[in-house]
Amino acid sequence: xxxxxxxxxxxxxxxxxxxxxxxxxxxxxxxxxxxxxxxxxxxxxxxxxxxxxxxxxxxxxxxxxxxxxxxxxxxxxxxxxxxxxxxxxxxxxxxxxxxxxxxxxxxxxxxxxxxxxxxxxxxxxxxxxxxxxxxxxxxxxxxxxxxxxxxxxxxxxxxxxxxxxxxxxxxxxxxxxxxxxxxxxxxxxxxxxxxxxxxxxxxxxxxxxxxxxxxxxxxxxxxxxxxxxxxxxxxxxxxxxxxxxxxxxxxxxxxxxxxxxxxxxxxxxxxxxxxxxxxxxxxxxxxxxxxxxxxxxxxxxxxxxxxxxxxxxxxxxxxxxxxxxxxxxxxxxxxxxxxxxxxxxxxxxxxxxxxxx
Ligand SMILES: C[S@@+](CC[C@H](N)C(=O)[O-])C[C@H]1O[C@@H](n2cnc3c(N)ncnc32)[C@H](O)[C@@H]1O
Numbered sequence: 001x002x003x004x005x006x007x008x009x010x011x012x013x014x015x016x017x018x019x020x021x022x023x024x025x026x027x028x029x030x031x032x033x034x035x036x037x038x039x040x041x042x043x044x045x046x047x048x049x050x051x052x053x054x055x056x057x058x059x060x061x062x063x064x065x066x067x068x069x070x071x072x073x074x075x076x077x078x079x080x081x082x083x084x085x086x087x088x089x090x091x092x093x094x095x096x097x098x099x100x101x102x103x104x105x106x107x108x109x110x111x112x113x114x115x116x117x118x119x120x121x122x123x124x125x126x127x128x129x130x131x132x133x134x135x136x137x138x139x140x141x142x143x144x145x146x147x148x149x150x151x152x153x154x155x156x157x158x159x160x161x162x163x164x165x166x167x168x169x170x171x172x173x174x175x176x177x178x179x180x181x182x183x184x185x186x187x188x189x190x191x192x193x194x195x196x197x198x199x200x201x202x203x204x205x206x207x208x209x210x211x212x213x214x215x216x217x218x219x220x221x222x223x224x225x226x227x228x229x230x231x232x233x234x235x236x237x238x239x240x241x242x243x244x245x246x247x248x249x250x251x252x253x254x255x256x257x258x259x260x261x262x263x264x265x266x267x268x269x270x271x272x273x274x275x276x277x278x279x280x281x282x283x284x285x286x287x288x289x290x291x292x293x294x295x296x297x298x299x300x301x302x303x304x305x306x307x308x309x310x311x312x313x314x315x316x317x318x319x320x321x322x323x324x325x326x327x328x329x330x331x332x333x334x335x336x337x338x339x340x341x342x343x344x345x346x347x348x349x350x351x352x353x354x355x356x357x
Pocket of ligand 1: 048049066068074076290292294317320321322323337338
């Protein structure tokens with residue numbers, strides 16, 4: 001999606017009324033008894049406002065947001081980035097309430113759209129990890145840009161920004177809690193090295209309070225916990241407990257952090273042309289059904305990197321449900337919504353074709 005930026009302006013207190021969309025390539029005729037859901041063993045797709053669906057969805061390991069960009073890209077999109085914070089706020093609040101400690105959020109947008117919404121994400125407990133740039137290449141604008149007129153360099157990128165939950169334990173960031181529990185046990189710091197069976201790495205890495213802090217792997221966490229509970233002051237036990245009744249297990253510790261696997265050779269610049277091939281859904285007259293259909297390979301990349309098989313992916317702004325399609329191919333379950341009946345029906349077709357084939 002390309003957009004006009006309005007840098008320097010500030011967010012509006014109330015949304016502007018212009019949210020009509022730029023017109024669709026096709027609108028399917030109304031049906032007498034329209035199907036509003038498609039459900040199989042892996043996916044649940046709803047023709048609905050996602051805000052009415054969140055409460056019924058299972059908790060997500062990943063949320064893939066590809067909603068408003070502030071370019072009137074669909075009916076309901078805003079006309080510029082200034083309204084995006086208000087547009088996203090109720091969704092972000094709902095995502096935060098449903099997220100688990102290990103949930104990853106992938107937030108697709110333009111650079112100015114993301115910049116406008118980032119403070120809202122932070123306010124609701126999402127911690128920025130990385131901005132990935134989808135570079136669509138010059139082919140995206142070929143023959144389309146009046147360079148003498150636009151007064152900026154042509155935009156051929158979108159962002160897909162990775163967020164995780166800001167983790168706290170008893171009101172403390174994890175790294176502070178790890179050290180504070182050790183101190184509470186009355187053990188000297190050097191004995192954490194004994195606990196982990198290393199010369200000095202444990203204290204340097206796991207108890208560092210700055211940028212050198214290193215999240216203890218499960219086996220090291222288990223050793224620290226066992227040691228503190230065996231050798232620490234009897235009075236304060238249990239140490240490293242979430243419920244003050246028993247120490248946390250390694251499995252529980254592993255769930256405190258989002259999954260991430262980086263495939264070899266992949267960086268945060270994703271050079272990939274926009275969809276023009278057979279993957280692009282076309283109306284009978286040949287125009288693309290949806291302006292913003294995302295490539296399945298990019299959706300596959302982020303889902304594979306941040307979730308495990310059988311885990312749940314949310315796609316609140318489904319469009320043609322590209323993320324759910326990718327999730328299904330990876331044996332992940334997905335919950336998705338699309339508010340527009342035409343998009344919903346075209347999107348559902350992508351699944352019914354699969355189940356027939
Ligand atoms: C940027 S498009 C998503 C495209 C999608 N990623 C794909 O690959 O096809 C955003 C979609 O969100 C839908 N939408 C907007 N607000 C919504 C809401 N509150 N609930 C459900 N869908 C919504 C729009 O109709 C639009 O189709």
